[in-house]
Amino acid sequence: xxxxxxxxxxxxxxxxxxxxxxxxxxxxxxxxxxxxxxxxxxxxxxxxxxxxxxxxxxxxxxxxxxxxxxxxxxxxxxxxxxxxxxxxxxxxxxxxxxxxxxxxxxxxxxxxxxxx
Amino acid sequence: xxxxxxxxxxxxxxxxxxxxxxxxxxxxxxxxxxxxxxxxxxxxxxxxxxxxxxxxxxxxxxxxxxxxxxxxxxxxxxxxxxxxxxxxxxxxxxxxxxxxxxxxxxxxxxxxx
Numbered sequence: 001x002x003x004x005x006x007x008x009x010x011x012x013x014x015x016x017x018x019x020x021x022x023x024x025x026x027x028x029x030x031x032x033x034x035x036x037x038x039x040x041x042x043x044x045x046x047x048x049x050x051x052x053x054x055x056x057x058x059x060x061x062x063x064x065x066x067x068x069x070x071x072x073x074x075x076x077x078x079x080x081x082x083x084x085x086x087x088x089x090x091x092x093x094x095x096x097x098x099x100x101x102x103x104x105x106x107x108x109x110x111x112x113x114x115x116x
Numbered sequence: 117x118x119x120x121x122x123x124x125x126x127x128x129x130x131x132x133x134x135x136x137x138x139x140x141x142x143x144x145x146x147x148x149x150x151x152x153x154x155x156x157x158x159x160x161x162x163x164x165x166x167x168x169x170x171x172x173x174x175x176x177x178x179x180x181x182x183x184x185x186x187x188x189x190x191x192x193x194x195x196x197x198x199x200x201x202x203x204x205x206x207x208x209x210x211x212x213x214x215x216x217x218x219x220x221x222x223x224x225x226x227x228x229x
Binding site for chain 1 (some may be wrong): 146147149151157158159160161164203205207210212214215216217218219220221222
């Protein structure tokens with residue numbers, strides 16, 4: 001059974017703290033993604049990675065950075081957390097476009113981050 | 117970039133049929149996905165269309181018209197457990213050349229007895 005796991009389901013941090021959100025997938029997928037999901041705004045792409053040590057900005061990268069040192073792990077970093085980064089964070093993985101499959105995304109359970 | 121539009125909320129009766137529409141504008145269309153998301157859970161894949169026409173999978177079907185920039189998800193014989201948010205996602209080409217899905221805001225479906 002395919003699996004994407006995230007390090008925490010719930011996290012509470014203070015303004016200015018450095019925050020690490022970890023995501024691990026066991027499907028040997030090349031592509032990995034970080035989204036945030038807010039009521040009325042849907043899923044918005046923060047960053048994605050199509051290979052180890054490769055990353056590309058999504059629609060809303062400001063205030064975030066990412067790290068992909070190993071194929072199975074993709075980390076989202078909030079360098080200095082702010083209250084407007086309170087959100088549900090979802091990680092996903094997929095095979096790359098053109099690999100012959102549908103390339104659907106498999107999502108982790110999400111991390112609900114509250115920044116006080 | 118793209119603009120993806122779907123209704124915010126729909127209600128339907130158990131046992132009925134409901135159609136959830138999605139319209140989009142893209143610069144380099146490369147497939148459309150539908151996902152289901154129950155409250156407090158992760159989205160899960162329902163269907164994928166890349167060519168025009170209807171894809172059927174049990175009680176769920178998805179239709180695509182590329183020339184009209186239009187898709188719909190059809191749910192038959194509705195059950196209470198179908199109450200969820202349904203997300204339309206279009207795979208489009210980004211300025212950097214990658215094909216990445218972008219999501220609409222989702223349609224919250226409420227099924228009542």
